[in-house]
Amino acid sequence: MKKTVLITGASSGIGKAASLHFARNGWNVVATMRTPEKETQLTQEPNIFVTALEVTDPASIQTAIQKGIAKFGQIDALINNAGYGQQGLFEAVSPEKIRDQFEVNVFGVMNVTRAILPHFRSRKAGTVLNVTSGAGRVTTPLLSIYSASKFALEGFTESLSYELESQNIRVKMVEPGYIATPFNEKTVTSFAYNPELTDYKAFNDEMGDFFKRFESSNTYTAADVATVIYTAITDNTHQLRYAAGPDIEPLIALRTSKPDQEYIDVLRNLFMPTAFGNQNVNA
Secondary structure, eight states, X not given: OOOEEEESSTTSHHHHHHHHHHHHTTOEEEEEXXXXXGOOSGGGSTXXXXXXXXXXXXXXXXXXXXXXXXXXXXXXXXXXXXXXXXXXXXXXXXXXXXXXXXXIIIIHHHHHHHHHHHHHHHHTOEEEEEEOOGGGTSOOTTOHHHHHHHHHHXXXXXXXXXXXXXXXXXEEEEEEOOBOSHHHHHHHHTOBOOTTOGGGHHHHHHHHHHHHHHHTSSOBOHHHHHHHHHHHHHSOSOOOEEEEOTTTHHHHHHHHHXXXXXXXXXXXXXXXXXXXXXXXXXX
């Protein structure tokens, strides 16, 4: 019997790439998104079932799961991929936008996971994979809210992995670096800006130039990340974290191999070489 995976946020980027990758490797796919009526590519794949799911709407989650089980008989894996990235200075991000970030990136993942677990427990089998972010391990300026949501997701996922081992359910996470996808296009358009915060102008300008150079560097594609996700789901190991991208892997390695303050000093020099007059970070 073919295995079945349910994927959230499958309308574009990593979610769409993962849907295609699993389908072309013999899996049935329940590809979920907020507006399935707009999807044209995935609906052409014979073993992909496209249906609506909004991670902040528990009723739509239950309906999607029920439709997926009715279509394919069972669900073997869940990939929590839906999310977005709020960028901008912390002072420029409104409390409403902060709540929205956590509603989607954290509580949305919890909503979908909670809904699928009774099905997994009844079968004493299943895999939950959460797409977190390299920003959930390594922070950068202008990502305080996004990083906070992903750090929360990392903690939730790690703790959940211990609980669900008792039910023979595996929990994993994939941590992508920068990926050129519509996710990042949305991130740019939703960038929080407050013209009254003039004290940050020099810092903002410098960080803007830094990230433009960073975005043109060697990074993974959505298809590359989909391959990592497929490996994590199918490798039959208890490995929890899978870094995904040549940009984020050395930074995570730095964080895990160096004393905490040494790591912080390296990144402080990386992100603030001139905005503070090239001051010695150890001073």
